Amino acid sequence: xxxxxxxxxxPALRRELLGFATAGLLAxxxxxxxxxxxxxxxxxxxxTAKSLSFLAACSVAYAANALGPYRxxxxxxxxxxAAFFAVNLAGAAVQLLCLTVSHxxxxxxxxxxxxxxxxxxxxxxxxVLRFWGIRTWVFRAEGRDGxxxx
Numbered sequence: 001x002x003x004x005x006x007x008x009x010x011p012a013l014r015r016e017l018l019g020f021a022t023a024g025l026l027a028x029x030x031x032x033x034x035x036x037x038x039x040x041x042x043x044x045x046x047x048t049a050k051s052l053s054f055l056a057a058c059s060v061a062y063a064a065n066a067l068g069p070y071r072x073x074x075x076x077x078x079x080x081x082a083a084f085f086a087v088n089l090a091g092a093a094v095q096l097l098c099l100t101v102s103h104x105x106x107x108x109x110x111x112x113x114x115x116x117x118x119x120x121x122x123x124x125x126x127x128v129l130r131f132w133g134i135r136t137w138v139f140r141a142e143g144r145d146g147x148x149x150x
Contacts, residue, residue, distance in 0.1 A: 019069025020131055027061035058088050062138075070139035080138050087133035091126035098122030 031053045038049035062084045066075060075081075095118055102108045102117030 016069045023061050023064030023068055026064050027057040030060045031057035058085050073139035075139060084134060084138045087130055087137060091130045094126040094129055095122035
């Protein structure tokens with residue numbers, strides 16, 4: 001294999017990662033703003049507010065990814081959105097699992113430990129899972145240059 005084969009996909013992968021990160025940041029902002037509004041002025045309970053803000057954030061992230069880094073994938077119907085939602089639920093489960101293992105399994109019960117395990121380690125692992133799952137199952141790799149998912 002030539003050096004060119006190893007370096008050619010890098011710019012395309014960087015653009016894909018940047019678009020994915022931008023969509024994720026937008027979705028995070030929607031999640032945070034909506035959760036805050038639903039908990040505050042709307043006076044909803046925390047689980048109801050988080051469920052609604054999570055659903056809205058997933059919808060925003062799906063649209064941002066479909067119109068941004070994966071616009072050439074042209075997903076059709078409900079199946080891509082359902083797969084996207086499932087991948088995001090799996091990512092949320094990874095974050096909760098990291099927090100659960102740290103807090104209850106390892107006995108690291110401080111607020112700092114919870115933040116590190118859930119919001120840093122868990123978010124990092126969940127982001128990798130989401131990126132892989134979204135590009136593998138939602139916006140498939142057919143015809144994509146530099147696919148590292150097979």
